[in-house]
Amino acid sequence: MRNILTICGKEVRSYFKSPIAYILIGLFALLTGFMFYSATVYFINAGTQQQMSGQSAPMSINDYVIAPLLGNLGVLSLFLIPMIAMRLFAEEKRSGTIELLLTSPVSDWEIILGKWLGAIVMYLSIMAPLALNVGLLFAWSTPDWRPVLTGFLGLILQGATVLAIGTFISTTTSNQIIAAASTFAICLLLWVLNWVSNYSDSAIGKAIAYCSILVHFEPFSKGIIDTKDVIFYLSAIFLGLFLTARSLESLRWRA
Amino acid sequence: MIKVEGLTKRYASHVAVKNISFEVGKGEIVGFLGKNGAGKTTTMRVLTCFLPPTSGKASVAGFDVLEQSLDVRKNIGYLPETPPLYPEMEVDSYLTFVANLKGIPSPDVSKRVNEVIERTSLGEVRGKIIGKLSKGYRQRVGIAQAIIHNPPVLILDEPTSGLDPEQQREARQLINSLSGDHTIILSTHILSEVEQSCSKVIIINSGEIVAVDSVANLHHRRRGGEMVAIQVKGADALEVRQRLETVSGVAKVTSADAPDGSVGFEVEALDQYSVRPELARAIVQSGWDLTELHSVGQSLEEIFLDLTRSEKDKAVAAKGDAE
Numbered sequence: 001m002r003n004i005l006t007i008c009g010k011e012v013r014s015y016f017k018s019p020i021a022y023i024l025i026g027l028f029a030l031l032t033g034f035m036f037y038s039a040t041v042y043f044i045n046a047g048t049q050q051q052m053s054g055q056s057a058p059m060s061i062n063d064y065v066i067a068p069l070l071g072n073l074g075v076l077s078l079f080l081i082p083m084i085a086m087r088l089f090a091e092e093k094r095s096g097t098i099e100l101l102l103t104s105p106v107s108d109w110e111i112i113l114g115k116w117l118g119a120i121v122m123y124l125s126i127m128a129p130l131a132l133n134v135g136l137l138f139a140w141s142t143p144d145w146r147p148v149l150t151g152f153l154g155l156i157l158q159g160a161t162v163l164a165i166g167t168f169i170s171t172t173t174s175n176q177i178i179a180a181a182s183t184f185a186i187c188l189l190l191w192v193l194n195w196v197s198n199y200s201d202s203a204i205g206k207a208i209a210y211c212s213i214l215v216h217f218e219p220f221s222k223g224i225i226d227t228k229d230v231i232f233y234l235s236a237i238f239l240g241l242f243l244t245a246r247s248l249e250s251l252r253w254r255a
Numbered sequence: 256m257i258k259v260e261g262l263t264k265r266y267a268s269h270v271a272v273k274n275i276s277f278e279v280g281k282g283e284i285v286g287f288l289g290k291n292g293a294g295k296t297t298t299m300r301v302l303t304c305f306l307p308p309t310s311g312k313a314s315v316a317g318f319d320v321l322e323q324s325l326d327v328r329k330n331i332g333y334l335p336e337t338p339p340l341y342p343e344m345e346v347d348s349y350l351t352f353v354a355n356l357k358g359i360p361s362p363d364v365s366k367r368v369n370e371v372i373e374r375t376s377l378g379e380v381r382g383k384i385i386g387k388l389s390k391g392y393r394q395r396v397g398i399a400q401a402i403i404h405n406p407p408v409l410i411l412d413e414p415t416s417g418l419d420p421e422q423q424r425e426a427r428q429l430i431n432s433l434s435g436d437h438t439i440i441l442s443t444h445i446l447s448e449v450e451q452s453c454s455k456v457i458i459i460n461s462g463e464i465v466a467v468d469s470v471a472n473l474h475h476r477r478r479g480g481e482m483v484a485i486q487v488k489g490a491d492a493l494e495v496r497q498r499l500e501t502v503s504g505v506a507k508v509t510s511a512d513a514p515d516g517s518v519g520f521e522v523e524a525l526d527q528y529s530v531r532p533e534l535a536r537a538i539v540q541s542g543w544d545l546t547e548l549h550s551v552g553q554s555l556e557e558i559f560l561d562l563t564r565s566e567k568d569k570a571v572a573a574k575g576d577a578e
Contacts, residue, residue: 006355018345100339100400101304104356105328252306
């Protein structure tokens, strides 16, 4: 446990010692801020119009601001994560520091978990300004807080999953650009896999569509926690980290 | 302390180390000598558990590198050829990270970090970012990370490569100062380094060990009999040469460089003969001034080149000699 925390702490510090953390946090805050602002202004205008035309049922801030915002974030995080994950192992392989890690008295799993958790902490830091945006809604309105919580839970689970895949890809190369580009391609593919369900009803088609990562995120953004989605994410995380462990082992044999 | 038996490491396309065996006792400093690509780094990587052996056994401090890998790693400090440094970290926080990684108990970490900083004279740069340090300082940080957990065995891969002569001297001093507490294997292709630091030399060529011996013994290895250099003052070269040739046991006399007013010779003796006393007597009794007489050992460099020369090179050289 101590080894995992040591490696995780070092990863987090490395992110914040380089400009990458601040650039990602800043750009992400800008994007989400704009999304939030647009959705809120639209909601206010539409709401005022609705009141003036005398409709009785009030518009829900959850449906018009929070759910779309979370949906957009789910997609946005697919673009963000390759940039967090790319350096995890690729940088160590390039600079030779991997020799320090692999010859220290720590197990491969401790290294992998430490790095993956460090990346998650970075991911959460980037998401943090978003909580501020949503917090503003609570200050001036009374949204239902449950979909907000499940939405964030979904974001974390989806992020952890894609980071696990990104960690694996990062072990396969010593070039960060290649790691980022491959992770990005896989993320996009996982996003659009559910298109298969548009034209195929076969078992294989369903299985492929099931692997689409955003399909499992949608229920979370609507306030639903489905065990099947949680299990999907957890098993995908395990698969990603398992592949990382195998890849690290093969690195020793081939190096 | 270190035991290697029949170790072979095969990569996809070639064999890097072929069936090598050697042992290193406690407290020894062993120089691992070989050309680039001879298999030094591969052997070290196997010993540090970075690479598993293809076949054969290797153990460090009684632990097998494959079966008890974590125990081996606890007992080893390793400085790879490129020091494993994170350029964005400060010296302080880097060493603290390594200390934690090596399993030093939390309450002792800052104490140990201070100790190695003092030992490697890093005090004035401890707050600096590693990426901004000079090569000499970086190498010292590399050595500091290797010794931070006070391991009984140190493995240093070319610890002085890429340093300027002053930095090399400092690095060597640092390594020599560690010799009391640690068993050290250091690889190098700088021969003077081996002469200054090591008690024992392992010479490796194309993945095979060609010599394991002490530095002193290697010096006295010769292909034939003793070589003696002589300088004589105030005498005719031809006379001296004729006189020397009559000394029993002398195989060959060749003239050598000498300062003005003197004549110099190199005398090759027959095997098993010790000709120095006879040569001295012969010159003095002839009434000449003997200014210099010493045995010429083969330099480590020559021995090294001789041992690591491939068979083909040797054949070419022999042909050249014959002509």
